[in-house]
Amino acid sequence: MQSLTLIVVAVACVLIVMLKPRYGLVVYVAVLTLYPTYLTLPLGTVDFTAGRCVVLVLLLRVILDRSFSTVLRLNRIDVLTVSLFTWGTLALMITVGGNMVLENRAGAFMDTIFAYFAGRMAIRTRSDL
Numbered sequence: 001m002q003s004l005t006l007i008v009v010a011v012a013c014v015l016i017v018m019l020k021p022r023y024g025l026v027v028y029v030a031v032l033t034l035y036p037t038y039l040t041l042p043l044g045t046v047d048f049t050a051g052r053c054v055v056l057v058l059l060l061r062v063i064l065d066r067s068f069s070t071v072l073r074l075n076r077i078d079v080l081t082v083s084l085f086t087w088g089t090l091a092l093m094i095t096v097g098g099n100m101v102l103e104n105r106a107g108a109f110m111d112t113i114f115a116y117f118a119g120r121m122a123i124r125t126r127s128d129l
Contacts, residue, residue, distance in 0.1 A: 005039045013057045021062045021122040028058050052110045062121040
């Protein structure tokens with residue numbers, strides 16, 4: 001099943017690179033909703049889901065887009081999202097500790113923070129939405 005996951009990720013990544021960022025976000029959401037998360041690509045002790053692989057490409061696509069000339073200005077929601085994630089991670093590390101927490105929170109970082117900022121940068125105007 002790893003080969004099927006790799007094919008899905010490759011097709012989604014090609015679509016994201018070819019399409020505008022707002023449509024790349026649609027591809028990412030489609031992968032999240034249609035492809036099961038228990039089918040992963042293992043890399044050592046870390047398992048990458050199809051959504052995590054695709055969000056990396058989407059975030060890079062949005063950052064490297066030629067029309068992306070405006071600098072990302074942080075607003076209150078951005079600061080709140082990152083600070084809540086940071087506080088939750090610190091609380092978990094104090095309570096549980098260890099390397100397992102870091103692996104878990106790294107995956108959660110990709111699932112929440114990367115996805116949030118990719119979506120925020122891909123949708124800039126009302127017409128994008």
